[in-house]
Amino acid sequence: MSAEPSLPTPSPAPRHGVWFIGARGSVATTAIAGCAAVAAGLHPPTGMVTETDPFTSCGLPSLSSLVFGGHDTVDCPLPKRAEHLAAGGVLPHGLPSAVHAELVAADREIRPGGPLPGDTDGDTDGGPVRGDDDWIDVFAADIRDFVARQGLAGAVVVNVASTEPAPADGSLPPSSLYAAAALRAGCPYVNFTPSTGLHHPALAALAESSGLPYAGRDGKTGQTLLRSVLGPMFLQRALAVRAWSGTNLLGGGDGAALADPAAAAAKNAGKERVLADTLGAAPEGEVHIDDVPALGDWKTAWDHIAFDGFLGSRMILQTIWQGCDSALAAPLVLDLARLAVRAREKGLTGPLGELGFYFKDPVGDGPSSLAEQYTELKRFAGRLRDDAETHEAHR
Amino acid sequence: MSAEPSLPTPSPAPRHGVWFIGARGSVATTAIAGCAAVAAGLHPPTGMVTETDPFTSCGLPSLSSLVFGGHDTVDCPLPKRAEHLAAGGVLPHGLPSAVHAELVAADREIRPGGPLPGDTDGDTDGGPVRGDDDWIDVFAADIRDFVARQGLAGAVVVNVASTEPAPADGSLPPSSLYAAAALRAGCPYVNFTPSTGLHHPALAALAESSGLPYAGRDGKTGQTLLRSVLGPMFLQRALAVRAWSGTNLLGGGDGAALADPAAAAAKNAGKERVLADTLGAAPEGEVHIDDVPALGDWKTAWDHIAFDGFLGSRMILQTIWQGCDSALAAPLVLDLARLAVRAREKGLTGPLGELGFYFKDPVGDGPSSLAEQYTELKRFAGRLRDDAETHEAHR
């Protein structure tokens, strides 16, 4: 991998920042610990698409070149958070101590997160009221400081915070403030959550003028991943899906956050879009998200699909997916950080529609079937690589 | 649709024969009754890929142009068989009487099937021993008579008989005798079962020299259909499948036939090939096929897939498929008959590798993921149509 001539080239090798919104959450902690573990050869890169062919040869930054930091509103240090995850079976026992130094280093680069919902208009300390623009400035400064302090070639901002309720009116929700800060700091932005982020009308002009690539939203990790391969199957086989119903059980912070109907509504919108897009029309059926603390970070998703076959025969497919959301999300988050860093390096700008493979509700107008999205993703790798080869050639 | 100039053109519109091996079985009965029902507008063509875009515009014979006949070793007339299927919920109540005339007509064109396993060397009547070649001649004559008697533009032979045990030695099993008869009668051949058919070394030269198109084998209707979309998902997401186990419960004739370990072995080989091909390596796990007469023609398939995610986290996907095999197979059989008729019309010869979408163990070297197979199938439609357009142009 090589940096472009027009960027400052740190010596001996450029390092790249990954700035997480929600840096002390399960996903970020798993990504940071896992990146260190895989880079050190302690684990194979299972779940990382960017470690498979053809993505290994398109100039992505190496895992060991990634430097982590971020914003969070909670205080629990990363090493302790990692211990909790290991106790819950999300991280292997022994991993938190094996990568303790990396966790401590990342934790040192975490800054207090900003406005909680409803907090955007004021401080509690009686000082002057801080407006949206002030918050964006504060966050952008945090990111710029991180890049400068660490001597990085740049940074990508990735939102992995808990899903926020859909904003009630035109005001900017926190996720949008962070997204704006990313652009203001000159960083590509990836929204792995269903929160608004850059999907806010007030940010459209900024996104367009920033000259930065961005991607999102709402990582496709489990039930919806399945739906994006099963939906096309029914369509291609001309089988008539009558009803598609689903229930998700999950504990952890995610379960509690999604027990809020407003947050669940945001999440379900993405799930339903996948069905409507892959089937051509939305079938009957609801999706439930239940908070079941006893399940911890493990999620169970049951889907029941009633479909008609030849001559109206009634058939049923049921699927039960039992996975660990953090372990499903973390490698994709690392993938996206690497792809966004490389896209920025290659001068790509605007919505990265070719990354629909990763999202429930992707930017752009790409296909909705996973297979076609994978084809797009490989084509995207080609765009990254072809340039790289050209560049290598004339060095 | 137009016939090629070099073929006799019946007037006013060509009719095409579909000759079923196993013509009184559940699949054939459902296909014959269903073809009549859909042609008459009694039911939508659910499950028929050839009734969706782009297949509707590539010159396939219409459903009403198809004329049915075949071989079978059982005597139960088609109208009675259809009543049984309606009682078991496979066909809608009322359908057998609605298409009674068509069932009677097809039943009149069914000839006694030939050698059962072990019968190929002799007759029981003390007459001269009938050898393989004699059987082939008898069967081919039956097919030629059908075409002549009905004044057809041609016929396609489709094997939908019960799975036969894998042949013990070099001798030709019955399915291969029928396959040879198809070619000898100048007909394209489709093998929808796991039986040997044209996959016999002794028939390789004949297949090559016949100048006829053929396709197979082993229709992909349920569990394997699912596997061909789920396998690629795991591969594309770099998730490590550790074990893939499955159990099939089915009654009907199929359950009994597959309770024979030799027949089950033939069927399972196809299922396992799909996994090995789509995952890159065969995972742990077995496949069971149980005969459960109480289930009748309805099949339940449970799959349990143990896979590793990031950092070795253990995850599980389970699927339960409850379908009616005959209703799943029949529309695909009609699709294949139409595609093979058209391929013959267009002068295509040899193995039709682009039809892998339909088979567990397809001829040729096509892709194994359903999505890629669908892309191939659409390309195949283009070959049929493009030629047609060219042809139309210079008429």
Next chain:
Amino acid sequence: MSAEPSLPTPSPAPRHGVWFIGARGSVATTAIAGCAAVAAGLHPPTGMVTETDPFTSCGLPSLSSLVFGGHDTVDCPLPKRAEHLAAGGVLPHGLPSAVHAELVAADREIRPGGPLPGDTDGDTDGGPVRGDDDWIDVFAADIRDFVARQGLAGAVVVNVASTEPAPADGSLPPSSLYAAAALRAGCPYVNFTPSTGLHHPALAALAESSGLPYAGRDGKTGQTLLRSVLGPMFLQRALAVRAWSGTNLLGGGDGAALADPAAAAAKNAGKERVLADTLGAAPEGEVHIDDVPALGDWKTAWDHIAFDGFLGSRMILQTIWQGCDSALAAPLVLDLARLAVRAREKGLTGPLGELGFYFKDPVGDGPSSLAEQYTELKRFAGRLRDDAETHEAHR
């Protein structure tokens, strides 16, 4: 079976009325058609506990002695309703015509149902306002007329109407008006639904003074039936249930009725009571009831039970129940009608706690495990029989 000396003894054999609230619904239609079919020997009495030992020898009225009638607010005649159920696979094809005469006879005994929710205070015809007591009088008169017209030994009233929303305040909901009418007409009352029925404080005195037996409420047909056998298993094995979550998918009228959150709340209360009673404490977890019209009268219930084993090991049991609610309910409804008739005959009064086997939320203080409830039910049969024998002895 013999009637008590103190009752008028019709000659040659007493006949007993079964008066359904909701007489044109799926459950009532299935019960009426099925009673005729079983009495005629067309089907075995599958699902009828009263046709198994020891219930066959405790003096219950024979199926052929039952005469049906009832109230309903809809007009669709029973024979037509039965045809609909046969088309949906609930009743066997051919059954509606085989028992046409019985359906017509029962339909002739159906009277227009009374007040819909919100209708209890007035008529729409501008006439005088009809109050609760007037409605009760009208309904009671309908029942008495039925008994007199048919020359019955008596009648039992069974509520199988759609679940009504929990009443908002102290007013009597329709189910309670019908329940009061039953008592006023001198009939035992069985509430097979979660609706209020006799569970209304305003009816407590009437219930006590009536000298009539009654039973309820909320028939235990599927998911809750399972829970009442699985709950005790966990308790007896000292396994710690952490969370019990469930989703029900159902179409038909029941699905639509229960899509009303207020009605669902009534139903869920019963389900949760079973868990809390059998486990000793209510675990985490929710229950969803989704209206999925595509499923018609067929119901699917998925339960996910997370439990801890030795040393805190995490284990999971999942159940998937696919049944037809009407076919599950109808034989139990016939059971209850026969048991209530016999209980009245034996002079039993008040809540029949021994019938907890049939209900989610039984009257009285009986056990909550199905096994113990079955033991109680057998003991109840003994009470019916022992008296009978005594009675036979001194005749």
Next chain:
Amino acid sequence: MSAEPSLPTPSPAPRHGVWFIGARGSVATTAIAGCAAVAAGLHPPTGMVTETDPFTSCGLPSLSSLVFGGHDTVDCPLPKRAEHLAAGGVLPHGLPSAVHAELVAADREIRPGGPLPGDTDGDTDGGPVRGDDDWIDVFAADIRDFVARQGLAGAVVVNVASTEPAPADGSLPPSSLYAAAALRAGCPYVNFTPSTGLHHPALAALAESSGLPYAGRDGKTGQTLLRSVLGPMFLQRALAVRAWSGTNLLGGGDGAALADPAAAAAKNAGKERVLADTLGAAPEGEVHIDDVPALGDWKTAWDHIAFDGFLGSRMILQTIWQGCDSALAAPLVLDLARLAVRAREKGLTGPLGELGFYFKDPVGDGPSSLAEQYTELKRFAGRLRDDAETHEAHR
């Protein structure tokens, strides 16, 4: 709890030996580690029926009074085995070190196991041929030495070794040699496996004359536990089970042992007996046991039950049980050891039929439904307690 006057009474409190056949297997290791952990208050006694009412008040030996030893043919020391189990998630992390002393102490009391299948007739060292009786002597001496060396009030022998193939002829399989040794050493015997143990005709006289209590066989921990509660439900509700099919996936040593068709046959016989006994007749359907090493000690059991309801309506119940066999078995094994010790103390002899709650294929003629077995077990507790109270009274 008090020892009987006729036994030597160690001071201050009697200690009791638990001698495991298969003492280094997963079940024994889990039982030994778990006993220490629960006795030390590190974990609640989840899964131990003897720690629930009424079993806590019937004079059972305390957990801290149990002393472990046994036979095994493998060398891996218990502390190391425990580490393996913790790595596989069967034991909590940290537990092996927390109970290290107890594991070391038990490991010191493990003696080399004897004849493997086929080894009973000779040694490999060229020495004199050792016959069955010699082996029994050696094993009995090991047990007596254990009791003497530790100063125990007595010992119970519990077979938790891998299932052995059903013996081909009349020769005594290893499990029977150990069982005979238990009796010869004056110890109660519990067979938690499907192996022959005392169920051998050649041991019938010995069992009868020994004056010792014994119990077995084949612990009911998962799929069969479920069957013993679901079977009675169908029977009591008069629902007609048509087919009951099952597949078990398990890794660990158990999976490999049961991949041997002969061993699986022994295990399946017990499972089928439970169905036939609880349903009144054996339904259609098979049971598969697959070795899936990727699953480690975790087992998944899928059951598919096709049953008929009223008027022949077709319904289905499916269950999926995901558990850890060792964690399910270990607390029951501790229960049984305590109950057998106490039964010996109370002078009970012969087959303990009241322990059918624990077994697939119980000795004696007890009921087959779990609920009735639980009632029997509580009655058994009463026998232990009542005597105890009497005894306490006249001390």
